[in-house]
Amino acid sequence: MAGFGKTKEMQEQLADEAAAPHARKDPFAALEAEMLVMNNQTGHTFTALVGHENTGKSAVTTAAYRIYVEKCTAEGVTPKEFWGLDFDGGLLANKSAFHSDLDGIRCWDPYVYMQEDRTAVNFPETHNRIMRILQYAVKNNENLWGLIVTGLDQYDAICINNMRIFDLGLAKDGISASDNRGIGADAKRVEFQWDWSIRKNRFHQLTTLCSGLVKRGVKVFLETHLTQSNQTDDRNLGLSGWRPAWEKTTGALVFQIIHFEREDVRNEDGVLTQQRFTATYEKSKTDASLQGQRRTLLVTEMGKKPVWYGLKELDEGIL
Numbered sequence: 001m002a003g004f005g006k007t008k009e010m011q012e013q014l015a016d017e018a019a020a021p022h023a024r025k026d027p028f029a030a031l032e033a034e035m036l037v038m039n040n041q042t043g044h045t046f047t048a049l050v051g052h053e054n055t056g057k058s059a060v061t062t063a064a065y066r067i068y069v070e071k072c073t074a075e076g077v078t079p080k081e082f083w084g085l086d087f088d089g090g091l092l093a094n095k096s097a098f099h100s101d102l103d104g105i106r107c108w109d110p111y112v113y114m115q116e117d118r119t120a121v122n123f124p125e126t127h128n129r130i131m132r133i134l135q136y137a138v139k140n141n142e143n144l145w146g147l148i149v150t151g152l153d154q155y156d157a158i159c160i161n162n163m164r165i166f167d168l169g170l171a172k173d174g175i176s177a178s179d180n181r182g183i184g185a186d187a188k189r190v191e192f193q194w195d196w197s198i199r200k201n202r203f204h205q206l207t208t209l210c211s212g213l214v215k216r217g218v219k220v221f222l223e224t225h226l227t228q229s230n231q232t233d234d235r236n237l238g239l240s241g242w243r244p245a246w247e248k249t250t251g252a253l254v255f256q257i258i259h260f261e262r263e264d265v266r267n268e269d270g271v272l273t274q275q276r277f278t279a280t281y282e283k284s285k286t287d288a289s290l291q292g293q294r295r296t297l298l299v300t301e302m303g304k305k306p307v308w309y310g311l312k313e314l315d316e317g318i319l
Contacts, residue, residue, distance in 0.1 A: 149206070155203070
């Protein structure tokens, strides 16, 4: 019968594709097909922005995005969007104050709020929402210029609360979970490394999805504050008494770590006359020439208009 052989061949091909990889006629066919379209190119901007409050961390990203949008507009190209998981509200405040005309800045509220409880946040559903937003970002990567996570330390707190309340049963809600003795089901402290690995696993679900975005050419920024520390190892980034407020292995995952500072300048009478905002490259995996380099971002002086310089490498798209 005409066409019978071809139909049988197609059925065999479909059956082979449906079989487990080791059971196929050529178990490496799928890998060979993947290799043919592999270009081994990746994004270079996977940046940690660390520093105390009000040091310009989020501001450098929105300023750079504005420059990108203006360039696209001048060239007649539709600009991509800039998304934010805005834990501390800093991105939304920055957009409202300085970039309200940029519709491409999308500020996602990561929290799921409670309606009937003594705590404000539904921790497990908040974690699920964060995952859904990031998965949605990966799906829409071709439409994204960048993504920023503001207040990464607040995300870490969500992971710790979920660990204490739901994974280990050491607390009944976020209030009792804040007691580091772990008051709850068995009144024990969280003292074992394998307990903390639960929090680590939750935390790095976020960084894994962010890494997936970087591989697809999206700029990713992890913004966090500093917390006091007595440690003297590399996790302190050379900052005496301070370290980034995140899970301790995070610094090894990013390509760049930039430390933001604000210097107060006073006259001989002790009166504040100037504030200078700077950013120092504490890690630069993709450009060794930036290692240790410091940039002036903003200078404010009493009686004068502020002067904004921004972060040169990010503004020029070479970070």
